[in-house]
Amino acid sequence: xxxxxxxxxQTVFSSIRLTIFLFLSLAATSVLGTVIQQGxxxxxxKAFYSPGVFSxxxxxxxxxxxxxxxxxxxxxxxxxxxxxxxxxxxxxLVRLISPAKKEIDDTVxxxxxxxxxxxxxxxxxxxxxxxxxxxxxxxxxxxxxVRNGATYFSAEQGRYxxxxxIFVHISILLILIGGLLGILLGFNGQMNIVEGEKSGTVxxxxxxxxxxxxxDVRCDNxxxxxxxxxxxxxxxxxxxxxxxxxEVASGVMKVNHPFLYKGLKFCQAxxxxxGGSGFLIGVRNGKTGEETVLRxxxxxxxxxxxxxxxxxxxxxxxxxxxxxxxxxxxxxxxxEKHDIFWVFQNGRNSNQQQRGGFTxxxxxxxxxxxxxxxxxxxxxxxxVWIGFCLIIVGFILNLFFSHKRIWVRIAGxxxxxxxxxxxxxxxxxxxxxxxxxxxxxxxxxx
Amino acid sequence: xxxxxxxxIVTFIYFFAAFVFLVSIxxxxxxxxxxxxxxxxxxVALQTSAIILxxxxxxxxxxxxxxxxxxxxxxxxxxxxxxxxYLIMRKRYRNDLFGVLSSFFAFLILAYVSLSxxxxxxxxxxxxxxxxxxLISHVISSFLAYACFAIAFGTSILYLLKIKVKxxxxxxxxxxxxxxxxxxxxxxVLLTLGFMTGxxxxxxxxxxxxxxxxxxxxxxxxxxxYGAFLHAHLARGWRGVKMSLVAIIGFIAVIxxxxxxxxxxxxxxxxx
Numbered sequence: 001x002x003x004x005x006x007x008x009x010q011t012v013f014s015s016i017r018l019t020i021f022l023f024l025s026l027a028a029t030s031v032l033g034t035v036i037q038q039g040x041x042x043x044x045x046k047a048f049y050s051p052g053v054f055s056x057x058x059x060x061x062x063x064x065x066x067x068x069x070x071x072x073x074x075x076x077x078x079x080x081x082x083x084x085x086x087x088x089x090x091x092x093l094v095r096l097i098s099p100a101k102k103e104i105d106d107t108v109x110x111x112x113x114x115x116x117x118x119x120x121x122x123x124x125x126x127x128x129x130x131x132x133x134x135x136x137x138x139x140x141x142x143x144x145x146v147r148n149g150a151t152y153f154s155a156e157q158g159r160y161x162x163x164x165x166i167f168v169h170i171s172i173l174l175i176l177i178g179g180l181l182g183i184l185l186g187f188n189g190q191m192n193i194v195e196g197e198k199s200g201t202v203x204x205x206x207x208x209x210x211x212x213x214x215x216d217v218r219c220d221n222x223x224x225x226x227x228x229x230x231x232x233x234x235x236x237x238x239x240x241x242x243x244x245x246x247e248v249a250s251g252v253m254k255v256n257h258p259f260l261y262k263g264l265k266f267c268q269a270x271x272x273x274x275g276g277s278g279f280l281i282g283v284r285n286g287k288t289g290e291e292t293v294l295r296x297x298x299x300x301x302x303x304x305x306x307x308x309x310x311x312x313x314x315x316x317x318x319x320x321x322x323x324x325x326x327x328x329x330x331x332x333x334x335x336e337k338h339d340i341f342w343v344f345q346n347g348r349n350s351n352q353q354q355r356g357g358f359t360x361x362x363x364x365x366x367x368x369x370x371x372x373x374x375x376x377x378x379x380x381x382x383x384v385w386i387g388f389c390l391i392i393v394g395f396i397l398n399l400f401f402s403h404k405r406i407w408v409r410i411a412g413x414x415x416x417x418x419x420x421x422x423x424x425x426x427x428x429x430x431x432x433x434x435x436x437x438x439x440x441x442x443x444x445x446x
Numbered sequence: 447x448x449x450x451x452x453x454x455i456v457t458f459i460y461f462f463a464a465f466v467f468l469v470s471i472x473x474x475x476x477x478x479x480x481x482x483x484x485x486x487x488x489x490v491a492l493q494t495s496a497i498i499l500x501x502x503x504x505x506x507x508x509x510x511x512x513x514x515x516x517x518x519x520x521x522x523x524x525x526x527x528x529x530x531x532y533l534i535m536r537k538r539y540r541n542d543l544f545g546v547l548s549s550f551f552a553f554l555i556l557a558y559v560s561l562s563x564x565x566x567x568x569x570x571x572x573x574x575x576x577x578x579x580x581l582i583s584h585v586i587s588s589f590l591a592y593a594c595f596a597i598a599f600g601t602s603i604l605y606l607l608k609i610k611v612k613x614x615x616x617x618x619x620x621x622x623x624x625x626x627x628x629x630x631x632x633x634x635v636l637l638t639l640g641f642m643t644g645x646x647x648x649x650x651x652x653x654x655x656x657x658x659x660x661x662x663x664x665x666x667x668x669x670x671x672y673g674a675f676l677h678a679h680l681a682r683g684w685r686g687v688k689m690s691l692v693a694i695i696g697f698i699a700v701i702x703x704x705x706x707x708x709x710x711x712x713x714x715x716x717x718x
Contacts, residue, residue: 016677016681016682019677019681020674020682023670024670024671026670027667027674027699030667031667034707038658066658188653227509227571231573232573232574233574235574255574255575255651256574256650265649266653268574374652374653381649385646388646392639392642395635
């Protein structure tokens with residue numbers, strides 16, 4: 001009973017029908033995850049779907065479907081499918097790639113893809129010479145054997161190209177295992193660090209919460225360059241790693257140039273403005289047209305040029321309703337109510353703030369950036385790279401090499417001789433057969 | 447000389463080439479086919495120089511990068527790839543019908559570029575994420591794969607016309623079937639190469655080689671469909687109408703991967 005079950009399972013898992021089914025199921029279900037946005041906070045889904053639909057989708061983990069139990073099951077079934085098929089292929093492969101036996105099996109002249117038999121009145125030595133010539137020009141240097149009064153010639157080329165397919169399948173397996181290792185032992189998350197500050201906590205993607213790195217990352221400096229269009233050209237962060245408050249490593253992290261430490265990869269993902277300092281406020285006297293520059297710090301009042309009032313900055317905003325950076329200015333005139341207004345950069349806002357006979361503009365300020373770092377650890381990634389290299393080897397073997405074999409038998413005590421030719425090619429059989437025909441004609445008609 | 451002007455000229459050359467190929471088939475004139483081939487060669491030479499010109503021009507603007515980085519440039523390269531694949535395949539599968547197919551596809555793509563109006567053809571600077579050595583190899587392998595699939599799509603449509611509508615002037619059905627299979631198997635290898643280069647790039651840019659981003663997922667869907675095709679063909683001996691339908695479905699997935707994801711779904715590849 002158990003052996004029957006194992007046999008049955010073996011048949012199921014060694015079938016290409018299963019492979020095709022799994023490929024198409026993976027393809028069909030993957031569509032779902034591109035239509036329903038993945039990994040959003042649950043509240044967003046709750047608001048979008050009716051309660052019934054929501055709980056059904058949640059049960060099938062559709063909101064993180066690529067990590068769901070059923071999607072993983074499909075992948076595991078695929079892996080088992082590949083393993084069983086590969087093992088099933090091994091005996092045949094061993095037979096195909098092991099060196100040809102000295103004794104040529106006469107069945108090849110009945111069962112090969114390409115067969116040809118004819119009677120010849122020519123001398124044996126001529127036939128032998130022609131056979132050798134044919135084999136040499138088609139496949140390679142022939143081996144001659146004599147058995148039971150018949151002369152055999154055979155040659156073989158590109159035997160190892162048969163390994164191509166198995167390499168491709170093993171590499172898919174390696175990539176799947178590498179992916180599994182990454183999910184089980186790795187993580188992927190983001191940390192935002194303001195210039196000059198440090199952090200040791202990563203916010204994991206997929207809402208699985210924060211993760212302590214066990215060391216601190218300090219953002220020493222962040223720089224960003226822009227194109228003339230205002231689009232960022234390059235941004236980078238100078239990082240220092242601190243173990244127990246001690247600096248142990250430092251380096252530069254740029255987009256496409258990650259920083260590595262302890263098997264963790266730090267990638268420059270985003271950046272943003274965390275705040276401002278060193279504000280320069282231009283104040284133009286409406287009557288005299290004279291402009292002075294004030295340097296107020298946040299929440300510190302400075303006197304206006306004519307001494308009639310004080311000005312202070314209450315707040316900095318990186319981007320006020322799409323009008324760019326702005327500071328919330330406060331004008332304090334003795335005996336009057338505080339006047340509060342937004343001050344923008346020059347040109348950003350047409351109605352520059354005119355208060356108490358003065359026009360205010362935000363001339364310049366130092367941006368305090370934060371750097372957005374994507375932190376990841378993936379112990380399975382080397383298997384994926386090995387898989388990719390192997391897949392290339394497999395495809396090259398499979399695409400550019402063909403396993404070609406040819407056998408010739410010249411039988412008969414003396415003329416007329418019976419000549420048989422058998423040949424096979426694992427790929428591009430038609431051109432191979434045409435070339436054989438052409439060579440055969442040329443050689444026999446010469 | 448402006449590269450976009452050159453591309454407009456190339457658009458007409460491809461249209462004309464498709465027409466001349468068609469004439470050569472209808473009137474069984476081999477010599478006319480030679481003229482069509484000359485046109486295609488002239489077209490692709492001009493298109494190649496337009497691409498190189500654009501490359502040089504981007505350096506003159508101080509934002510030098512290979513012209514493979516926005517929607518316009520990718521469309522131009524897609525049409526170039528189709529002609530390139532055709533010129534390679536005609537070494538083994540010599541039939542003017544494939545000339546009609548590929549020059550017509552190349553023409554359609556370029557015509558879309560000039561007529562749709564929403565394809566921005568200015569040279570734009572490269573955002574930091576795209577500044578990578580992987581860009582060129584990733585784009586080239588992906589678009590050569592798309593080109594192979596486009597031709598396989600064409601041949602499978604011709605196959606259905608031959609079998610179902612009984613268009614007699616078409617080549618032998620078995621021959622069309624073989625060409626479809628060959629183009630898909632080569633496209634599959636190139637798509638895998640596109641995956642690898644993309645994965646290596648993503649690993650450097652975001653620290654993960656795979657992230658189930660819609661574009662990534664859709665290219666996996668394409669890969670799975672063609673993978674199922676190859677398994678069905680090689681191991682189960684599926685041929686003919688069934689396989690033509692799979693090739694057509696596969697190409698719809700390719701088009702969705704290329705365009706649909708950008709227009710319909712949001713993701714990391716949305717700049718292209």
